[in-house]
Amino acid sequence: xxxxxxxxxxxxxxxxxxxxxxxxxEDRWLCTLILKQGLRVEYSAASDAYTHSPEIFxxxxxxxxxxxxxxxxxxxxxxxxSEMVVKKNSSISRPYIFYQAMLMVGTxxxxxxxxxxxxxxxxxxxxxxxxTSFLWNFIPLLAFILSCVYLKQSYQGLGxxxxxxxxxxxxxxDIPVKQRHYPVSPVIQKLLFDELDRMIELxxxxxxxxxxxxPVTLVRKETKNRLCLDARKVNARTM
Numbered sequence: 751x752x753x754x755x756x757x758x759x760x761x762x763x764x765x766x767x768x769x770x771x772x773x774x775x776e777d778r779w780l781c782t783l784i785l786k787q788g789l790r791v792e793y794s795a796a797s798d799a800y801t802h803s804p805e806i807f808x809x810x811x812x813x814x815x816x817x818x819x820x821x822x823x824x825x826x827x828x829x830x831x832s833e834m835v836v837k838k839n840s841s842i843s844r845p846y847i848f849y850q851a852m853l854m855v856g857t858x859x860x861x862x863x864x865x866x867x868x869x870x871x872x873x874x875x876x877x878x879x880x881x882t883s884f885l886w887n888f889i890p891l892l893a894f895i896l897s898c899v900y901l902k903q904s905y906q907g908l909g910x911x912x913x914x915x916x917x918x919x920x921x922x923x924d925i926p927v928k929q930r931h932y933p934v935s936p937v938i939q940k941l942l943f944d945e946l947d948r949m950i951e952l953x954x955x956x957x958x959x960x961x962x963x964x965p966v967t968l969v970r971k972e973t974k975n976r977l978c979l980d981a982r983k984v985n986a987r988t989m
Contacts, residue, residue: 786828
């Protein structure tokens with residue numbers, strides 16, 4: 751364990767387990783490091799958060815899909831160093847480590863238990879055989895697993911909805927915020943255009959002739975690129 755939490759926190763992922771633990775849930779990884787350093791993490795219900803909450807189901811679903819493996823990885827890390835953690839952190843006792851171990855077992859067995867309950871429900875309600883019920887439950891699960899492993903992110907990550915409309919109310923609406931794009935290299939420019947074309951094809955964005963304009967930037971995230979909008983000047987005038 752590094753003496754500096756931030757030095758360890760900024761470690762670049764090199765192993766599969768690290769990609770899950772470090773990159774899929776940065777806040778959990780930071781809390782794990784703080785606990786292993788002997789410090790205490792307290793929950794505050796009256797805190798201000800300047801992050802964006804999910805606005806569409808796909809975004810909410812992808813967020814939760816990242817959080818579950820990340821939580822398991824961080825609990826496993828805490829349990830693997832339980833002796834050191836108990837000695838170094840006065841707020842963590844052996845019963846608490848046992849409690850976390852039981853949570854880990856429950857988290858792993860939970861989906862299997864639900865799967866068996868669904869098999870039993872089909873057998874009881876429709877009077878089918880056990881193996882027939884097993885296949886009816888297993889085929890959709892297998893399709894979901896294969897889609898997560900083999901389908902491109904474009905078919906999993908982005909989506910749109912017409913159920914809600916988001917309205918931004920700004921001060922001095924007659925004076926638009928109009929910014930030029932950031933200068934980038936030809937290689938980055940091609941990546942930007944490819945990402946914009948993909949989002950247009952998916953219907954997430956559309957061409958516009960608005961007098962309002964904010965620049966975009968490309969952020970490298972794990973093994974993919976993420977298009978980010980720099981709307982700080984717009985946010986500064988948002989009511």
